[in-house]
Amino acid sequence: MSLPAWLHPGFTLTDPAGTATAAELIDAATRLADEVPLWCRAGLPATDARAILQALLATEARQADLFLIRDATTGARIDHRIEGDRVFEVADDVPPGAGLVWLQTSGSTGRPKWVAHQPETLRARIAAGQPGARWLLSYGAGSFAGLQVMLSAAIGGHHLIAATAPTIGDLAGLAVRHAVTHISGTPTFWRAFLMALGDTDLSLTTVTLGGEAADQGLLDALRAKFPTARLRHLYATTELGTVFSVADDRAGFPAAWLHAAPGNLRLTVTDHGTLGVARGDEAYFDTGDRVTVAGDRVLFRGRHDDMVNIGGVKIWPEEVEAHLLQLPFVRDALVGVRPSPITGSILVADLVLRDAESEAACAPLVKAHLERLPRAARPAMIRYRTALPTGQTGKKLRMP
């Protein structure tokens, strides 16, 4: 069985099971590929970087689809399941695979969607990077951003340090113990990481932020902690991927880019105050991200639609509201958004109970009902009220 050739022979992976060389990973992936039927649709629980890298190699060799399962409740149509170094048949009535990698995206009501990627596309934007780099995996191993970090290290021949379901304290400890040099994470990750690291010394050479807008306070704190690092924040959209990166230590991007953006990129502020993006002669794509020009800078101001980014997770407050209104004793619900210094934004909810219902009796039921949502979608605070604030039109005021 010949495996695809993208795994660099100098790559090493350290995880809770120990350290593996590229040769050891290739051996394991070759054995796995012998078990994976041609053109099957294989599922793998997406918790472990080592298992994912091996399964990527094995399924690509067998032109099989690979489903990286983060939420087991979703209906992935798979016919085989990978567990450790074994492959089990779980169904025989699904259509054949085509060598795609399927990733789960999370929504605010916890019903994830599957999105297919060509393996070549996942690897397309990865640059060779610096020799000797040591990466810490801050993202979930089965997420798009997590795969980008894993593939960067694997293709570049670097050292990847990964843990399974780590806390932020675990990640700070691993970074220090392994003298990590490269970390990519959301602003929410970085705020927590700085707090967990405290005064402990860590010398990073590359600090990358993505998935949410970076504020100036965070960029200043990162620069103070990592004075010599290459610090950049990325702007990306679901539809376009990474659009540009900003490396001047300032929030937002230079207003001059509205007239002359890097490369063949064109940027504009649309009539309704959102950022429009085009490449070359294409028509502008409306990103839905609101921007304002402040002096020589363009700053991000949240969304034109109702979407909220909470720690890098996209949440629609109206869906959370609808979820709360499913409870028979809730008469009305209003879910608002507050800025958070930790997660960018956070939800807060106002609830009105039906007559004769008591807060003491209902609160535990509300809590249990909210636990069915992804954590980022659960309001941080619930206020029980006798009526909701309404605007002049009688429409609920979507404000905290």
Added chain:
Amino acid sequence: MIDLVIAELQRVLAAKDAAPAAIGADTVLLDGDLPIDSLDLATLVVALEEETGREPFKAGFRMFKTVGELAALFEAAAS
């Protein structure tokens, strides 16, 4: 202020069904001693903003590490 931060932090722990912890001004929030993460910390900050009417992070992120440092940020913020 420090007592309020400790009380709200205990409420965050209780809401997670975590055991009450010994918390003081020097307790580090996110280094792994307490079973909390970024979302729990965001919840704590919202509760403190609501209780005090103060918003020390209005202009963006500010570095803090311990319970005492968080209390000092709220103490110094104008109400």
